[in-house]
Amino acid sequence: MFLVTVAACGGTDIGVSEPSRPETSPAPSTTIAAETTTTAPTDPFRADRTEMVDVLIVAVDDELTMAAMRTVPRHEFVPDDYLDQAYNDHPLPIGHGQTISQPSIVALMTQALEVGPGDKVLEIGTGSGYQAAVLAEMGVEVYTIEIIEELAATAGAVLQRLGYDVATVHGDGYFGWEEHAPFDAVIVTAAPDHVPQPLVDQLAPGGRLVIPIGPVGAVQTLWAFELDDEGELVATNLGAVYFVPFTRAE
Numbered sequence: 002m003f004l005v006t007v008a009a010c011g012g013t014d015i016g017v018s019e020p021s022r023p024e025t026s027p028a029p030s031t032t033i034a035a036e037t038t039t040t041a042p043t044d045p046f047r048a049d050r051t052e053m054v055d056v057l058i059v060a061v062d063d064e065l066t067m068a069a070m071r072t073v074p075r076h077e078f079v080p081d082d083y084l085d086q087a088y089n090d091h092p093l094p095i096g097h098g099q100t101i102s103q104p105s106i107v108a109l110m111t112q113a114l115e116v117g118p119g120d121k122v123l124e125i126g127t128g129s130g131y132q133a134a135v136l137a138e139m140g141v142e143v144y145t146i147e148i149i150e151e152l153a154a155t156a157g158a159v160l161q162r163l164g165y166d167v168a169t170v171h172g173d174g175y176f177g178w179e180e181h182a183p184f185d186a187v188i189v190t191a192a193p194d195h196v197p198q199p200l201v202d203q204l205a206p207g208g209r210l211v212i213p214i215g216p217v218g219a220v221q222t223l224w225a226f227e228l229d230d231e232g233e234l235v236a237t238n239l240g241a242v243y244f245v246p247f248t249r250a251e
């Protein structure tokens with residue numbers, strides 16, 4: 002039912018430079034060896050993660066976003082088979098034909114939300130839970146909706162295990178989450194062919210909606226909308242992207 006076999010969630014082909022580095026990260030074992038001299042519990046991926054943020058993410062300068070991405074263990078959100086690629090700048094499969102977004106796209110979208118500690122954000126498309134974790138790490142109050150039940154359950158469990166207090170629910174995010182509205186920002190990580198009006202209706206005055214829009218299986222445009230004082234959406238084009246389709250409950 003989901004036409005996503007060729008689609009990669011949160012990939013890009015413009016706007017973010019390709020890194021000039023090998024496709025695969027240094028083997029985690031290299032880092033483990035370097036860190037075993039300390040007695041504190043170590044994260045074998047820490048060096049990879051720092052490098053990902055410092056070297057790969059070139060389209061972002063928001064310190065809060067960068068700090069969060071330096072901290073959140075992306076490898077906890079990818080399947081074991083892809084652990085060695087967890088800090089490469091590309092999407093990875095997470096099952097059910099879906100993907101965890103490319104880190105540079107996560108960074109770009111997070112920055113565009115213009116949120117900080119205490120702000121309230123709604124995410125449509127929980128997927129692996131990584132984007133939600135980045136926002137939670139920034140001190141944001143996060144609400145996230147996922148249409149595939151198994152992904153919602155897995156992401157919820159990972160977020161909880163890592164100590165991220167994120168409200169996760171299974172459902173069709175088209176209608177937003179009225180009960181917790183208004184939101185300072187809404188982020189949509191799958192691509193619909195139009196802006197879902199309920200998501201606009203649930204924005205606080207001055208709120209931002211970051212969303213890829215375009216046809217299924219083709220290049221889409223990533224938009225950052227801001228709700229102005231007259232209730233109109235002011236649009237900024239953030240470039241061409243390639244997301245999985247925004248699907249609808251039957």
Ligand code: SAH
Nearest residue numbers: 010101126128129132148174190191247248
């Ligand atoms: N933010 C995620 C990216 C996941 S890919 C991450 O960090 O890993 C996009 C996700 O959107 C997929 O898991 C897909 O199932 C979900 N999705 C698609 N349409 C949806 C809808 N109408 N409501 C909620 N989730 C949806």
